[in-house]
Amino acid sequence: MTLSTIKITDRDHQIAKLSAIAVALSLVEFFFPSPIPGVKPGIANIIILYTIFKFDLRMGIWVSIIRVFVTSIILGSFLSPTFFLSLSGALFSLFSLIIFKSLSPKYFSLISFSLIASLAHIIGQFIIVRLWIIPHNGIFYLLPIFILSAFIFGLVNALVTNKLLQLNPKK
Amino acid sequence: MIKKILQSIKIIKGGDWFIIILFCALITISTKFLWNLPEGQYLEIYKNNEILATYTLNQKITKIINGAIGETKIIIDHGKVRFSSAPCAKKYCIHQGWINKANQIIICIPNEISISILGGKKNYDSINY
Numbered sequence: 001m002t003l004s005t006i007k008i009t010d011r012d013h014q015i016a017k018l019s020a021i022a023v024a025l026s027l028v029e030f031f032f033p034s035p036i037p038g039v040k041p042g043i044a045n046i047i048i049l050y051t052i053f054k055f056d057l058r059m060g061i062w063v064s065i066i067r068v069f070v071t072s073i074i075l076g077s078f079l080s081p082t083f084f085l086s087l088s089g090a091l092f093s094l095f096s097l098i099i100f101k102s103l104s105p106k107y108f109s110l111i112s113f114s115l116i117a118s119l120a121h122i123i124g125q126f127i128i129v130r131l132w133i134i135p136h137n138g139i140f141y142l143l144p145i146f147i148l149s150a151f152i153f154g155l156v157n158a159l160v161t162n163k164l165l166q167l168n169p170k171k
Numbered sequence: 172m173i174k175k176i177l178q179s180i181k182i183i184k185g186g187d188w189f190i191i192i193l194f195c196a197l198i199t200i201s202t203k204f205l206w207n208l209p210e211g212q213y214l215e216i217y218k219n220n221e222i223l224a225t226y227t228l229n230q231k232i233t234k235i236i237n238g239a240i241g242e243t244k245i246i247i248d249h250g251k252v253r254f255s256s257a258p259c260a261k262k263y264c265i266h267q268g269w270i271n272k273a274n275q276i277i278i279c280i281p282n283e284i285s286i287s288i289l290g291g292k293k294n295y296d297s298i299n300y
Contacts, residue, residue, distance in 0.1 A: 111187045147194075
């Protein structure tokens with residue numbers, strides 16, 4: 001009989017801690033009223049960006065997916081449209097980051113990555129909304145508002161992340 | 172304070188500016204294309220504030236209207252309309268060019284001719300019935 005043991009590495013601990021912070025930020029954001037319905041700053045993404053730049057992209061993907069699942073289970077929206085919206089946004093963002101990973105850090109800082117990911121997030125959500133939730137072309141009327149908010153919050157989140165990284169420099 | 176702002180701008184690299192400019196262009200283009208006004212369907216021609224005639228925009232036709240000081244030529248061309256000649260001195264009406272959106276108007280004050288585009292279905296009410 002072979003004995004299989006799961007070895008919990010230091011890395012796993014890091015992922016758990018960062019995911020916990022990301023979930024906490026998502027919950028804070030959920031209870032905070034938004035001036036425009038549907039427009040959210042996405043402050044949990046600060047933690048994901050921080051993870052990607054402090055550690056690596058693989059770890060960022062883990063934190064992002066764990067955050068989506070755990071937040072939806074806590075809020076009771078697991079497998080509901082809200083959950084799939086949040087999941088598709090997260091997956092599109094991560095996918096865009098994987099594609100643009102090779103951009104030279106000499107010319108592109110995390111601001112670029114944040115903006116690309118926030119735009120991909122909106123595109124992913126709009127695809128789900130158009131195909132499944134509201135199959136009507138009228139929703140594209142809202143697209144400029146969401147692109148504008150993606151730009152503003154993508155920029156703000158990137159600047160906050162940058163500050164966090166300055167406070168905790170890479171080892 | 173100003174020093175801090177300058178410091179935070181310094182971290183934006185060349186490529187970032189490129190992405191930011193692309194993003195701004197995307198916002199402008201999406202606003203322009205997605206927040207387009209509905210296109211008009213009917214044209215109303217007014218002479219001295221009274222409706223002279225109503226035409227559908229879905230045709231190619233040239234109309235000559237007799238105004239207060241002379242003849243005004245109006246061209247309708249499949250969804251858009253313009254003044255092609257007018258007896259007025261400044262020719263503002265001609266320089267306005269083509270119009271095609273609902274609720275757009277061109278007015279020629281000297282000749283007392285104006286045109287306005289109506290959108291979608293033409294609604295009848297107690298005044299124009």
